[in-house]
Amino acid sequence: MELFIGLGTGFLFGFLLQKGQVLRFDRQIGFLLLKDMTIIKFMASSVLVGMVGIYACHEAGLITLSLKATNVGAIVIGGLIFGIGWAIAGFCPGTSVGALAEGRFHALWAILGMLVGAAAYAELYPALKGNILSWGNYGKITLPQLLSVSPWVVIAAWIIAAVGFFIWAEKKGL
Amino acid sequence: MMKSLKAPIWNPYVAGALVGILAILSVVVTTAVLDKGKFLGASTTFVRGAGLIEQAVAPQHVADNAYFQSKKVKVDWQMLFVVGIFAGAFVSARLGRTVKGETVPFIWRQRFGNSAVLRAAGAFIGGAILLFGARMAGGCPSGHGMSGNMQLSVSSLLALVFFILGGVITARLLYGKGGR
Numbered sequence: 289m290e291l292f293i294g295l296g297t298g299f300l301f302g303f304l305l306q307k308g309q310v311l312r313f314d315r316q317i318g319f320l321l322l323k324d325m326t327i328i329k330f331m332a333s334s335v336l337v338g339m340v341g342i343y344a345c346h347e348a349g350l351i352t353l354s355l356k357a358t359n360v361g362a363i364v365i366g367g368l369i370f371g372i373g374w375a376i377a378g379f380c381p382g383t384s385v386g387a388l389a390e391g392r393f394h395a396l397w398a399i400l401g402m403l404v405g406a407a408a409y410a411e412l413y414p415a416l417k418g419n420i421l422s423w424g425n426y427g428k429i430t431l432p433q434l435l436s437v438s439p440w441v442v443i444a445a446w447i448i449a450a451v452g453f454f455i456w457a458e459k460k461g462l
Numbered sequence: 463m464m465k466s467l468k469a470p471i472w473n474p475y476v477a478g479a480l481v482g483i484l485a486i487l488s489v490v491v492t493t494a495v496l497d498k499g500k501f502l503g504a505s506t507t508f509v510r511g512a513g514l515i516e517q518a519v520a521p522q523h524v525a526d527n528a529y530f531q532s533k534k535v536k537v538d539w540q541m542l543f544v545v546g547i548f549a550g551a552f553v554s555a556r557l558g559r560t561v562k563g564e565t566v567p568f569i570w571r572q573r574f575g576n577s578a579v580l581r582a583a584g585a586f587i588g589g590a591i592l593l594f595g596a597r598m599a600g601g602c603p604s605g606h607g608m609s610g611n612m613q614l615s616v617s618s619l620l621a622l623v624f625f626i627l628g629g630v631i632t633a634r635l636l637y638g639k640g641g642r
Binding site for chain 2: 293299303306307312320322331345358362368377378420431434
C-alpha cells in the first residue's frame with residue numbers, strides 16, 4: 289500500500305513538473321543566471337498553497353509536522369555545495385529522473401553522479417558526524433516559533449512578498 | 463479535460479499550485495492510511511539506491527555503515543515516488559508532444575560547445591557534488607525547498623537561501639552573464 293501510494297503521488301508530481309517546464313536544464317540554469325523565473329514561480333506557488341493547507345490541517349489535528357533540525361554549519365556548507373553541483377548539472381534530484389523521461393538523455397549522467405555522491409557521503413558521514421554536522425544545532429524550529437508570532441502572520445507575510453515578486457517578474461518579462 | 467492533458471505546457475503558477483494541493487493531500491492521506499505523514503522529497507532515495515547497489519557487491523560494508531543504518535537501505539515510499547516522477551513526466555511529455563531528445567542543452571552549448579562527452583562529464587560531476595551537499599544539508603529543493611518551507615521550517619529557509627546563493631555564484635562564474 290505504502291509503495292502504491294508513493295508511485296501514484298510521484299506520477300502526479302512528475303506530470304506537473306513536466307507540464308510546468310521545470311525539468312529543463314535551460315530553465316534551471318536560466319533561473320540561476322537570474323534571467324528566467326519559471327522555476328521559482330512554480331516552486332513558490334506550490335509552497336504558498338502548501339503552507340496554508342499544511343497549517344490548516346495541522347491546527348485541525350489531522351497531521352503532524354515533520355521538521356528537519358537546524359544544523360546551521362551543515363546547512364550552510366551543504367547548501368553551498370548543493371548549489372555548486374546544481375549549477376554544473378542543471379538538475380536537482382527530483383527533476384533529474386523526470387528530465388530523462390522527457391528525453392533529456394544527459395540527465396542519466398547526472399543521476400549516476402548523484403548515486404556516486406550519495407555513496408561518497410555515506411563513506412564520509414562517520415568522519416563528519418562529530419564536527420561539521422554538529423556545528424550550531426538549534427533543533428527543529430519553525431519561523432513562527434523563532435519570531436513568537438502566529439503561523440498565519442508568517443503565512444500572510446509570505447503571500448504578500450510572493451505576490452509582489454510575481455508582479456515584478458511578470459512586469460520584467462522574466 | 464483531455465485537451466488540457468494534451469496541452470504542451472501549463473502556466474507555471476497553476477502547475478505549482480496543483481503541486482501544493484498534491485503535497486497537502488499526500489500528508490493527509492498517508493497520515494490516515496499509513497499512520498506516518500509523507501512529505502515530498504527525493505534525495506534520500508539516491509542514498510538508498512546507492513546502498514542497494516553496494517549491497518549486491520559488499521553487503522557487510524553497507525550493514526556496517528552508520529549513514530546507511532540511519533537511512534535504512536530498502537525500497538520504500540520515496541523510492542517509488544521517484545519512480546513515479548519518471549512515469550508521470552513520461553506520460554505528460556508524450557501527451558503534450560514535448561518529448562525532446564537532448565544531449566547538450568542550449569545554455570551549456572553556448573559556453574562549452576557541442577560535445578556530448580563534455581556535457582555528460584559535467585552532468586555526472588555536478589550530480590555527485592549536489593547530492594553530497596543535499597545530504598549534508600539534510601534535503602534538496604523538494605524536501606527542504608518545498609516540503610520544509612511549507613511547514614515554515616527555519617532549517618529549510620536557510621537551506622533554500624544557500625542552495626540559491628551557491629547556484630547563482632557558480633552559474634555566473636561558469637556561464638558568464640550570457641546564456642544568450
